[in-house]
Amino acid sequence: MLATGYNGAPSGLEHCHDIGCLREKLKIPSGQRHELCRGLHAEQNAIIQASLYGISVKDSVMYITNQPCIICAKMLINAGIREIVIGDGYPDTMAMDFLKEAGIKLRLFPGGKP
Numbered sequence: 001m002l003a004t005g006y007n008g009a010p011s012g013l014e015h016c017h018d019i020g021c022l023r024e025k026l027k028i029p030s031g032q033r034h035e036l037c038r039g040l041h042a043e044q045n046a047i048i049q050a051s052l053y054g055i056s057v058k059d060s061v062m063y064i065t066n067q068p069c070i071i072c073a074k075m076l077i078n079a080g081i082r083e084i085v086i087g088d089g090y091p092d093t094m095a096m097d098f099l100k101e102a103g104i105k106l107r108l109f110p111g112g113k114p
Contacts, residue, residue: 002055005046009038031091034071043072047079057081063109070095077102087112 009015016022016038023036040048043064050057058080065087068076073095076084083105099106108114 002057002060003046003050003053005040005042005044005049007039007042008045010040013038015039029091031069034069041069041072043068043076047075061085066090067092067106068095068099070098073098077104083107085109089114 022038023033026033026036028036043062046062047057059082060080061083062076062081063085067086067088067090068084069090069092073092077098081104084099085107087109096106
């Protein structure tokens with residue numbers, strides 16, 4: 001294992017579970033308006049953690065709970081991730097298109113839901 005990540009607010013900032021979620025208050029559907037979220041996705045935090053410790057993730061495999069959103073997909077492409085294993089799908093077809101175009105292998109964890 002090179003690095004781990006979690007969904008959550010940046011270090012030292014309050015989490016939306018503690019102070020409320022703006023996206024929920026505005027009734028924004030999942031997969032939309034990511035810029036209004038206090039948190040970072042697990043994929044983002046894993047890449048950041050690796051960089052903090054000088055660990056290259058180039059040509060690695062990332063295991064994640066859900067298919068990446070478009071923001072994470074672009075970051076994973078530029079980080080050099082070669083394969084992504086997901087547990088479940090996510091409502092972001094653009095992300096899937098980008099990953100396919102970049103040649104990143106995407107597979108479903110056994111028992112997962114596309």
